[in-house]
Amino acid sequence: MSLLQERKASGTPQYDPRKPSVTSILPNGDIPNFEGLTADEAALVALGYKQEFKREFSLWTTFCVSFAVLGLLPSFASTLYYGMGYAGPGGMVWGWLISWFFIQCVAMSMAELCSSMPTSGGLYYAAAVLAPPGYGPFVAWITGWSNWMVQVTGAPSVDYALSAMILAAASITHPSYVPTDYQTFLLTVFVMCIHGCISSMPTLWIARFNSVGSTLNIIALLVVIIMIPASVTGSDTHPKFFPSKEVWSVQNGTDWPDGIAVLMSFIAIIWTMSGYDAPFHLSEECSNAAIAAPRAIVLTSGIGGLAGWALQLVVAYTVADIPAVLESDLGQPWASYLVQVMGQKTALAILSLTIMCGFFMGQGCMVAASRVTFAYARDDCFPFSSWIKQVNMHTFTPVNAVWFNTVIGCALLLLIFGGSVAIGAIFSVGAIAAFVAFTIPIFIRVFFVGDRFRRGPWHLGKFSKPIGSMACAFILVMMPILCFPSVRGNNLTAELMNWTIVVYGVPMFFVIVWWFVSAHKWFKGPKVNVEHAIHEREVVEGIEHSSTSDDHSIPDKKADLASGSAPAPMELR
Structure with missing residues (x-):
């Protein structure tokens, strides 16, 4: 028989x-x-694909990596300028709720794709499979390169913000000290190299390290949400807590109408919540991946959104002087806010917690990015792919991909010497590049896929298309908004220009030219x-x-x- x-x-x-x-x-x-x-x-x-990694990530440890990449506390600290500066406390509180609802739609649509195609290639693989016949390689090419731009800029942007907070803490302790660009660059490169070493460890070690990091992130977030209201001092000129009428109102810090200003403030949550795709890229190292990975995606965006909103509320009700926070000599709005509303020792304690969380966040970004780079190199997307896609025989992790990303990230950090606008572009590039990569497979899934999609064990059922449609609509509205400068007309200068479209558009233009000149001849999408x-x-x-x-x-x-x-x-x- x-x-x-x-x-x-x-x-x-x-x-x-x-x-x-x-x-x-x-x-x-x-x-x-x-x-x-x-x-x-x-x-x-x-x-x-053949199995090349050890499956030593569980639902919890996969969630830990993605929550570490999310890094609510350090992400909030890094993007406070956008949320607070564009629309004031109103954009921080109800603006966060609106954008989080649509981001949750994006996350659930992505989780459905992950359950059906649990592979490290993630969105790139999904785009290739679901695209109309004949368009798969081109769609995969655009999705893959856009997603790689998100990943390769993730760790440098986080580590740059981390270094800025460390040096701001030094300035608080020693007021005469003013950090230089050179010092910021060297410190950031040093942190990048540490993260590269950690990300080269065996899978089980990385999983345990990120479990510690995410636990610290969760505990620190709760501690900060409690400590801020308890520590705010108040003064004769401003109360400890401002009335809701002021907090829930828009304070437009741009030259655009209030509605546009609120939409522009969404960059804070978009960048903060950009890590929920990490479980997709870790699915080849996750046990029971078709269920655990999509659950980790939805849990990350759901828990992250609610916890982040609580932090937004606390800050919005206590911030005393928004212009002073944004224009402080410390060069870091979160540090400026803490010093403004509480005593120095308490401010330094909270800033220290944020720095520790930021360290784990940067390492999570490095891990996720290395898996994406490995997946694309496996399909020969990059020059030197044969070297990048090699799996280390001792750690069973893509060590070469880790250090390839580390070198690229250190090169990007040279933007520090171009000024705050130049280095700030890597934050907004990450947001728009992520949205492009997220949109393509979801859009195809909702409107063009036909019978080429087979649901995995985790799916949205009859709500799949409505939720996917809302996700696509939100992304299509936000993509041009992410390219708006905060000022216009005679106020617009080179220093105040939003260079996102240039920093993202120029590389993608060359990627498209590369496709039509050469890549279409040899790139056929994911390779079996x-x-x-x-x-x-x-x-x-x-x-x-x-x-x-x-x-x-x-x-x-x-x-x-x-x-x-x-x-x-x-x-x-």
Whole structure:
């Protein structure tokens, strides 16, 4: 009795190759050999990739990495200028709620894709599979490069903000000290190298390290939310807590109408909440990935959104002088705010907690970025891909990809010497590049996919298209807004210009030119790297299944079939 017959007789659920549980790039009729694989490994093989990492991330540790990448406290500290400066406390409180609702729609739509295609390539893979026939490689090319820009700028931007906070703490302690650009650059590069070393460790070590980091992030966030109201001093000129009428009103800090100013303030939450895609990129190292990874995505955006709003409320009700916070000589609005509303020792304590959380955040960004770079190099997207995609035989992690990103990140940090506007561009570039990468596969899924999408075990059911439509609408509205400068007309100067469209648009222009000049000849989208079979179908007791063989030995296929040596597919549980 064959293995398939035994499973049928025993009542064991069978893997039916005609109804795969993943949306795959494998050509119709290609059925991989699932013999001896676990359910996670079989799902990955069905996607066209062999298992190269150890699956030592759980739901909790995957959530920990993404929550560390989210880094609510350091992210809030890094982007306070945008949320507070563009629309005042009104943009911080109800503006956060509006944008968080739509960001949650984006996260849930992404989680549905992740459950169907749990691979490190993530959005890039999904775009390639779901695109209309003939457009898959081009769509994957645009999505992949845009997403890589998010990842490669993530750690440098976080580590730059971290270094600025460290030096601001030094300035608070020693008022005569004024940090130089050179010192900021060297400190940031030093932190980047530390994160590179940590991200090169074995998977289990990284998972444990990020568990500690996320636990600290959660505890620190709760402590800060409690400490600020308890520590605010107040004065004769301003109360400890401002009335809700003032807090929930827009204080327009731009030259645009109030509505546009509120939309511009959304960059704070968009950048803060940009880490929820990390579980998608860690899915090849996650156990029970088709369920655990999408759950981690939704948990990250949901818990992060609510906790972040609580922090926004606390600051909005206590900030005394917004212009003084934004224009302080400390050069870091969060540090300026803390010193303004409480005693120096308490301010330094909270700033220290923020710095520690920022360190773990930068490391989480480095891990997620290295997995994306590895996935793209595996498909030969980069020059020197053959070196980048090598997995270290001692740690079983993509060490070469880690250090490739580290070198690129250190080069980007040279923008520090171009001034605050130049280095600030990496924050806004991360936001718009993420939105482009997020939008393409979701948009295709909602409006063009047809029957090329097969739902995974985690899905939105009948709400899939409505939620996806709201996600796409929000992103399409916000993309041009992210490129607006805060001033216009005669007030607009080179120093106040929003250079996002240039910093993002120029590289993407060359990426598109590269496609039409050369890449379209050799880049065909995600590359299958498993030995899959060109099958012949046979019927066993009325069940159609596939006999398989190595695609490198097709002439021997019929001999294998005749001898009965071809293995039967393994069930996907």
